[in-house]
Amino acid sequence: VAGASVAVLGGGSWATALVKILNDNGTPVQWFIRDAEIVKSIQTVGRNPRYLSSVEFDPSFNALHATPKDALVASDTVIIAVPAAFLQSSIEALPVDAWKNKNVVSAVKGMVPGKNMILGDFFNQVLNVPFESFGVISGPCHAEEVAMEKLSYLTLASQNPELADTLCKLLGTRYIKTTPSDDIYGTEYAAVMKNIYAIASGICQGLGYGDNFQAVLVSNAIEEMEKFVKAVHPISRDIKDSAYLGDLLVTAYSKFSRNRTFGMMVGKGYGVKTSQLEMNMVAEGYYASACVHEVNKTYHVPMPIAEAVYNILYNRYAPVMEIRLLSDKLS
């Protein structure tokens, strides 16, 4: 998009996919990547060696930066695409002023650890970013399929309709269709909660429950999600839209979801810690489970599936018994 100056923070697969989309749309990126080896590889051979390595970048098209500060200085729109767990450490060196007059756009599918806040609230309350300058990128969108240019859909949310429209133009390409939305809370929470339900789905698969049960689980999960986001932010929304239901489906039915795999190990009887060590990473839904549990202390929404996952992960309840009790609450 002509005249846009966009920064992307992050060097993982989702960040890499977003830079590809922006580039394919003619937009160069001020790109912050912490890992110096990845920076060097993109600058020399035009590839991110660790994530989506099949994607080719024109080495001279983007400006790579070793600090977020350098990326922010040259941009008016900043897309945050680091894992939620690293958000605060990634930006702690930046003064609050660095965010002034920037559009801040979250592509983070998680909540701020320790604060139990979605990014919209975090940037607003902690870093003084007004809601009219805040946006969310969401949708059922595996980065791997973006790399293959398989047709995908993104929803771009902002309480500022102009920003939502600008983001739609920035990210719409021949293989990405975009839809604007005004629902930053619903899209952020859906992106967080789907990982909890993907863990639930994995646990049930690990315990031997079949496809019939999974269909009931996912149907109940989307109803549970609807009730929760309605309690947190009661605006008009159709939870069956692809930013909510679609995002849940692509995660809960994915064979490659880390959250689902983590849940499956727990369901098969490996301990929570063992499962995390074995996977050599922490599934985002593990943190999301605790965050949503804390937030729900304010709202008291009945969420039997999310609570079962919480009880299994944090209270060490036996999965076999916890899911059997859960099964009586589903219909």
Place this chain on the structure above:
Amino acid sequence: VAGASVAVLGGGSWATALVKILNDNGTPVQWFIRDAEIVKSIQTVGRNPRYLSSVEFDPSFNALHATPKDALVASDTVIIAVPAAFLQSSIEALPVDAWKNKNVVSAVKGMVPGKNMILGDFFNQVLNVPFESFGVISGPCHAEEVAMEKLSYLTLASQNPELADTLCKLLGTRYIKTTPSDDIYGTEYAAVMKNIYAIASGICQGLGYGDNFQAVLVSNAIEEMEKFVKAVHPISRDIKDSAYLGDLLVTAYSKFSRNRTFGMMVGKGYGVKTSQLEMNMVAEGYYASACVHEVNKTYHVPMPIAEAVYNILYNRYAPVMEIRLLSDKLS
């Protein structure tokens, strides 16, 4: 259930699964199966040799019948579990009187060919069965998983709450949980329409669309289904309940769905006739597509996905172009 006298019409996998459930619940069945070899096998070795052959029946527990008339005479509740295409030929020899004072329960996931009626309307209008004596068995429930006694959920619908409750008791076992409903139109249409959407899902997979797109397709499909059943029968319902959304999910995401396989062949470029011949059977969604298209001439609900499937199957539109046009209507 004590005192119940139940007939089941049909010897396919769903009929066989339903008899297993009824038997496991202590209810003997007046069982009509057209195929004499299957009857003989169940009477001698207690197994249906063609469908769910792992399921064992006590040969003396059920009464097998070679005609539907014999099965009906001895029962007050008749469960119809023949394929929709064979419904009329299965029961044409029966006088209208045979249905008098019977509860008639449809486990057929299709519409009456040539009449474009769901079974509720057919039995009411053609065979004078009052709606208070009519019920529907629905739910996300592969028969194969019932055979394995994997926990599954059924929704039992009737405009007569007492009949819905009776059916819940008849079919609830340790591996089947049941929920009553008053929505015979919604549950019947959902069971029919899911097969159209499973064909759509298969066509798109055959064309090379990925998981991101499938999630958007299914999200749009459930919204389309909601609009259609609301137009046909506007009562209060949550389309995300497992009888609607769950049934769509278990079919659209199943690797074993005939409808999905049929769609995939069409998407890969085999002709419609070739795909049917190759599969040696006709996918139910093929008929459902024409029926729903006809019914929608009364209601004019915008249904881009169902229309795309109809255009591909009946108007010989090229799948690649039809789905590309469809993709612009999704979000």
